[in-house]
Amino acid sequence: AAITYELIKTCKQTGARLGRVHTPHGSFDTPTFMPVGTQATVKTMSPEEVKEMGAGIILSNTYHLFLRPGHELIKEAGGLHKFMNWDRAILTDSGGFQVFSLSELRKITEEGVHFRSHLNGDKLFIGPEKAMEIQNALGPDIMMAFDECPPWPADEAYVKQSTERTSRWAERCLKAHARPDDQGLFAIVQGGMYPEYRKQSAADLTSMDFPGYAIGGLSVGEPKHLMYEMLEVTTPLLPTNKPRYLMGVGSPDALIEGSMRGVDMFDCVLPTRIARNGTTMTSRGRLVIRNAAFERDFGPLDPACSCYTCRNYSRAYLRHLIKADETFGIRLTTYHNLYFLIDLMRQVRQAIAEDRLGDFKEEFFDRYGLN
Ligand SMILES: CC#C[C@H]1NC(N)=Nc2cc3[nH]c(NC)nc3cc21
Numbered sequence: 001a002a003i004t005y006e007l008i009k010t011c012k013q014t015g016a017r018l019g020r021v022h023t024p025h026g027s028f029d030t031p032t033f034m035p036v037g038t039q040a041t042v043k044t045m046s047p048e049e050v051k052e053m054g055a056g057i058i059l060s061n062t063y064h065l066f067l068r069p070g071h072e073l074i075k076e077a078g079g080l081h082k083f084m085n086w087d088r089a090i091l092t093d094s095g096g097f098q099v100f101s102l103s104e105l106r107k108i109t110e111e112g113v114h115f116r117s118h119l120n121g122d123k124l125f126i127g128p129e130k131a132m133e134i135q136n137a138l139g140p141d142i143m144m145a146f147d148e149c150p151p152w153p154a155d156e157a158y159v160k161q162s163t164e165r166t167s168r169w170a171e172r173c174l175k176a177h178a179r180p181d182d183q184g185l186f187a188i189v190q191g192g193m194y195p196e197y198r199k200q201s202a203a204d205l206t207s208m209d210f211p212g213y214a215i216g217g218l219s220v221g222e223p224k225h226l227m228y229e230m231l232e233v234t235t236p237l238l239p240t241n242k243p244r245y246l247m248g249v250g251s252p253d254a255l256i257e258g259s260m261r262g263v264d265m266f267d268c269v270l271p272t273r274i275a276r277n278g279t280t281m282t283s284r285g286r287l288v289i290r291n292a293a294f295e296r297d298f299g300p301l302d303p304a305c306s307c308y309t310c311r312n313y314s315r316a317y318l319r320h321l322i323k324a325d326e327t328f329g330i331r332l333t334t335y336h337n338l339y340f341l342i343d344l345m346r347q348v349r350q351a352i353a354e355d356r357l358g359d360f361k362e363e364f365f366d367r368y369g370l371n
């Protein structure tokens with residue numbers, strides 16, 4: 001099989017797991033944070049820098065690459081790994097969520113979704129088979145099934161209908177899966193904020209035996225306690241010998257809380273997105289580098305961080321670059337933010353190994369200002 005999961009141990013203090021995921025482009029330890037490279041680049045970072053900070057897998061997007069430059073072009077280039085010069089693992093999202101969050105939605109049918117390109121208004125269509133064709137051409141190690149993404153909030157009847165459709169679409173994705181030995185296909189559990197539909201979705205999808213399962217429909221604007229409640233309903237229904245991937249999460253607290261509830265993989269645009277306006281995550285909480293307080297602060301961004309940015313530049317210099325709109329400033333804050341989350345997950349794995357993730361959470365929350 002293209003993707004296998006090795007469960008190393010379960011934390012005695014929480015429901016967290018220590019594991020390893022093996023892919024055709026190398027293995028990575030879990031729980032893990034996946035940097036997002038939506039348009040075939042982790043914004044402003046070189047592949048060497050993403051490797052240096054310790055990322056074993058990055059995420060890219062079917063929707064964006066289908067619209068531009070096109071999946072056939074990338075296939076001609078030798079696939080996404082070759083195109084972007086990244087030789088470790090890649091996971092691509094299937095486009096369902098991006099169609100709903102980016103394009104002027106036209107129509108959802110049993111066949112798939114008809115929509116207009118958010119770039120030039122072209123009338124386009126993606127359904128399960130098309131999403132599999134695109135991901136087959138891009139060549140990621142992990143592909144996501146094409147799901148119907150209900151907005152939040154959505155009424156119960158709508159969630160029921162779309163969850164059942166997502167199960168039917170998952171089956172169609174399995175049938176359209178051309179290269180199961182080279183690419184793993186993860187199903188996406190839906191069900192909104194309704195435990196009964198979460199259970200139904202998990203039952204439908206685990207009966208089809210996928211190499212991994214994503215939990216979708218969360219981090220869509222709901223309160224965090226609701227996200228955690230849905231995790232508590234869903235992860236116990238997923239097989240223990242397969243990876244669980246919580247889509248679109250997240251912030252440092254959510255990464256720790258999600259790990260405690262048995263999630264193995266996370267992705268989020270937060271670290272790269274907030275870096276662009278100079279907002280950074282540090283061991284002592286968020287730090288907005290534009291703040292006048294840092295004008296003459298010649299110390300490191302985060303004294304507790306050993307990343308390239310924190311070892312070589314001061315807060316005063318970073319503040320100057322961001323205020324001067326210098327691209328190098330965004331590169332330095334991006335590097336640090338990504339490193340911060342990747343290193344956080346390293347500490348989470350260490351805590352699981354020592355059966356003290358609950359204690360680590362309290363220590364981290366105290367320092368970060370979350371308690
Ligand atoms: C409804 C639904 C759903 C999920 N389906 C797919 N394919 N991708 C996702 C990406 C996400 N990003 C965030 N938050 C930033 N939530 C997400 C949820 C999904």
Ligand SMILES: [Zn+2]
Nearest residue numbers: 305307310336
């Ligand atoms: Zn740093």
